[in-house]
Amino acid sequence: MRRTPLLAVTAAATGVVLCATSALAAPGPGAPGIGDPYYPDYGNGGYDVGHYNLDLKYQPATDTLQGTARITARATQDLSRFNLDFLLDTQKVKVNGRKAAFAKSGAHELVITPARALRKGSRIDITVTYSDVPSTKKYNDYVGWVRTPDGAVAAQEPESAWWWFPSNDHPLDKARYDIRITVPEGLQTVSNGEPRRSRTSHGWTTTSWHEAKPQATYLATLAVGKFEVHQGRTESGLPVITAYSPDVAxxxxxxxxxxxxxxxxxVDWESTVFGPYPFTSIGGYVPNVKSRFSLEEQTRVFYSPAAFTSGVRPYLIVHENAHQWFGDSVSLTTWRDIWLNEGFASYAEWLWSEKTGQGTAAEVAKKTYDSYPADDPFWKVKVADPGPGENQFHDAVYDRGALTLQALRATVGDAKFFAILRAWVARHRYGNATTAQFEALSQKISGKDLHGLFQTWLHTPVRPASPPQRVAAASTPRSWKEIRQTRTLEGR
Known part of the structure; x- marks a missing residue:
């Protein structure tokens, strides 16, 4: 039996005529950006991705990438159309099994109009078929797909997905990944998570990779080429996967x-400091590239060969793996929160220096503070809002970010400080967070009014009157030289 709503009865009784459809807003387009203040057209509105299933085939000789991306998402509003961030040539799009209209808009927007409007809360199954030459695609004179003598590498920040798969390209929309990549026999592939299976047939090798935990799009990586691949396990049973190009010097x-x-x-040591390791494998890879930066790709750190020009680099390994907690598991909400990634990873280096007897974090902090005179442009960068472009990865984001943490530690004491770090990664595990949330958590756990501290170190673009913790005059910490090298080689 169907009930007549009380509202309808009352309306009829009073002579009021109601249009049943007037209360339902017509579906509208999803926003062409997710709302980031630095990159307004990055990411998209109207939906949330849960899973990327990528089926790729790559021919290094011609740099041709063919792909079918199957994206599972959920509508967060009624949608007449929506966007994906993508640069490559698209042949076909389906939404929920039906052919959908699509068109390019601007530099990297793929606008999709489904055959039927999508209702808020409904599941969306998107299939995008594409083929193109990624290295020919530029955005602001930049190419996020690097060819190597025997393959290619996709590893960049803040954008790289556009060159190899369509996505909602912003850390606010994290998802799980399955990547199946087919390459000429004799070549290997590297990606996030763990390889599930590999088979060779008719001159081609197909390998499947699975990342089980939520991952930001810029942390998805892909490398094709000749690699010396090593697989093992830690004492606790965590898979360790590393890969090296044999053509590196x-x-x-x-x-x-x-x-x-x-x-x-x-990673075992960092787990005792920050809390349990958040992912299902660890490792890294070194492709045959000319770049000089390293990048904290989730579970599979990308290292440029040039990062090792000065020899063995434990501090670089500390920094990039600290990002697995700070940046990968706990991701920024907007790109202006970048110090939550880089300042924390930099402070991990200072903690390693302290652990290994190379100099206490307080000593490294004082040396860092002293190395920048009061009139140095370093102090003109507002760490909590450095600005887009070059300032986003300014030394101040790294060093003054770490100085902020040392100032916090000196103010609240070791017990409260490390409780704050562990609570931070536990509370926001696999999610996103902001500077304001870190400040609030620090005040709550410490029981102190820390407004002045954060205002001084994060929000005021002048040199504080003194280092975060006064220490007796001492020789330069032995860790100093290598920590400075990390500043030079980290980032784009």
Whole structure:
């Protein structure tokens, strides 16, 4: 039996005529950006992605990438159309099994109009078929797909997905991944998570990779080429996967292996400081590229060979793996929160210096503070809002971010400070967070009014009157030189 709503009865009785459809807003388009103040057109509105299933085929000889992306999402509003961030040439799009209209808009927007409007809360199954030459695609004179002598690498920040799969490209929309990549026989592939299976047939090798935990799009990585791949396990049973291009200069390759071999020891130590490791495997890879930066790709850190020019680099390994907690598991909400990634990873280096007797974090902090005179442009950067572009990865984001944490530690004491770090990664595990939330959590756990501290170190673009913790005059910490090298080689 169907009930007549009381509202309808009352309306009829009073002579009021109601249009049943007037209360239902017509479906509208999803926003072409997710709302980031630095990158207004990055990401998209109207839906949330849960899973990317990518089926790729790559031919290095021509740099041709063919792909079918199957994206599972949920509508967060009634949608007449929505966008994906993507640069490559698209052949076909389906939404919920029906052919959908699509068009390019601007530099990287793929606008999709489904055959039927999508209702808020409904599941969306999107299939995008594409083929193109990624290295020919530029955005602001930049190419996020790097060809190598025998393959290619996708690893960049804040954007790289556009060059190899369509996505909602912003850390606010994290998802799980299954990536199946087919390459010419004799080549290997590297990606996030763990390989599920590999088979070779008719001159092609197909390998499947699975990342089970939520991952930001810029942390998805793909490398194709000749690799020396090593698989093992830590004492606790965590899979360790590393890969090295044999064509890297022998001295660099030797230093890279010696450095990356420290990953299990370093991750075990970081787990005692920050809390349990948040993912299902660890490792890194060194492709044959000319770039000089390293990047904290989730579970599979990307290291440029040039990062090891000076030899074994434990502090670099500490920094990039600290990002697995700070940046990968706990991701920023907007790109202006970048210090929550880089300041925390930099402070992990200072903690490693302290652990290994190379200099206390307080000593490293004082040396850092003293190395920038009051009139240095370093102090003109507002760490909690550095600005887009070059300032986003300014030394101040790293060093003054770490100085902020040392100031916090000196003010609240070790017990409360490390309780704050562990609570931070536990509370926001696999999610997103903001500077304001970190400040509030620090005040709550410490029981102190920390407004002045954060205002001084994060929000005021002048040199504070003194270092975060006064220490007696001492020689330069032995860790100083290598920590400075990390500043030079981290980032784009």
């Amino acid at each position: 022998p001295a660099l390759l030797k230093a890279a292996k010696a450095s990356i071999d420290l990953t299990p020891e370093i």
